Amino acid sequence: MTPEQIENAVSAQMPQAVEELKRLVAIPSVAFPGHPEEPVRAAAAMVEELLRGAGLPEVRQIPVEGSFPAVYGESPAPDGAPTVLLYAHYDVQPAGDPALWRTPPFEPTLIDGELYGRGAADDKSGVLTHILALRSFQGAFPVGIKVVVEGQEEYAGERLEAYVEKNPDLFRADAIVVADTGNPSVGDAAVTTSLRGLAAFTVEVRSLSESVHSGSFGGPAPDALAALIRMLASLHDEHGDIRVPGLPRGVFLGEGPSDEEFRAVAGVLDGVALTGSGSLADRLWASYAITITGLDVPTVKGAINAVQSVARARVTVRVPPAGDPGVAAKDVVEHLRQAAPWGVRVEVTDQVLGSGYLADTGGRARAALNRAMERAFGKAPRDIGAGGSIPLVATLIRQFPAAEILLYGAEDDGAAIHAPNERLVVDELQRAATAEALFLLDYGTL
Structure with missing residues (x-):
C-alpha cells in the first residue's frame, strides 16, 4: 500500500468507527470494586468482535488472575519483518457525580465534532485507533501484529503485569505502541517520553x-x-x-506548557494561584x-x-x-x-x-513514527512528559529491554479524562489512527 491509500482507507472508515466508538462508550465498563461486572465483560466481548473484524487471524480473551480478561490478537510477521505490539484498555474511570456532566456519561453524544462520554478518550479512543489502523491493511499487514487490550488498567495495579511476566513470549515484540496518551492540544503532535x-x-x-x-x-x-x-x-x-x-523536586529536559495554557486547560479560577515551585514541566512530569x-x-x-x-x-x-x-x-x-x-x-x-518510565528516543521505530506523525499531523512530533501512570509500561521495559516503546494517542489535555464531561475530538482520532497505520507501513519497509 502507499501512504495515500492508507490515508484514504482511514478516512473512509471514520463514520463506521465513530458509531463503534459510541457503542463502546455506552458500555459502563467500570472495573472498580462495587461496580457491576457484566458491563466490563460486555466491553471485552465487543473489543474481541472489533479485533476479529480488523483482519487478525487469531483473537481470544485471556484470563488475568484477580482481574477482568484481556483481549489478545495476533498475526504472524512476514519474513524478515519486525513485530509490533499494540496496547490499549477498555475499562474506564467511574463517572462520578452525574450532576456535573452536561450530557449523560454513558450516553455518548456527538457535538460539533466532539464525542462526549466516559471513556471516549481514555482509553476507548486507543482501542479504535488500533482498529482503524489495522483495518486499513485488509489483513495484509506489513509487520507482525500483536494486540493486547486490558480490562482493569484504571484500578487494579499490577495484575496484567504479572501475566506478562509469566507469559513473555505472548507479548514479545520489536516495538510496542501504547495508545493511552495524547497531545498537549488538538493537532499539536507529540510523543510521550516520560511517565510518572x-x-x-x-x-x-x-x-x-x-x-x-x-x-x-x-x-x-x-x-x-x-x-x-x-x-x-x-x-x-x-x-x-x-x-x-x-x-x-526533579527536572524535565524539555518544553512544558506556559502558565496561561495550563490555567486554561485545567480550569484554574481567576485569582487562584498555581501551587508549587519550579517550571511547570518539572512539576508535571519530573517531580x-x-x-x-x-x-x-x-x-x-x-x-x-x-x-x-x-x-x-x-x-x-x-x-x-x-x-x-x-x-x-x-x-x-x-x-x-x-x-x-x-x-x-x-x-x-x-x-x-x-512504576514510571523514561524513553530512549533514538531508535528505528521512533524515527518511523516521527515520519508518520509528521505526515498525519502536518508537523513533526515533539517530546513531552505525562503526569499519569501506565503500570504495564515498566513491566514491558523489564521483560523486553531491546524493544522500543512508543506512547501517543488521540487524547489531548482538554479531553477531561478522569473528570466530568470527558470528550474526544473525532478529527484527532483520525489523525492518530492515520499516523499509526503509516508507522506500521514505514516500519515494515525499512
Missing part, C-alpha cells in the same frame, strides 16, 4: 469507639476528622511544595505530587452534630520515572503517622503501586 509512576493507599484515622454528641463531648473528645485534616494538611507547605522528606482523591466523612447534607470517631482518605502519590513507588508510599505513610495528633490510631490499607 503511582503509589496510592487509603489512610484511616480512629479516635473513639463510636461518634458522640458534639454538645456533650465536643472539646475534650478527639475528633478523627479534625485529626485527619491536620495530617493531610501537613503534606504540603504554604506554597504547595511537598514537605515529605525523601521526595525531592512527586500528592493528591487527596477521596474522603470518607459525613456529608454536609444531613450532617448531625457529632464528634467523628473515624475518617478515611484516599491518597495518591505521582512518582517521577527514576523514583521507587514503594519507597515513596512508605515515606508518605511515615510522614502521616508522625503528623497524627493526640495519639489517634492510623491504619493504611488498599495500597496500589505502579
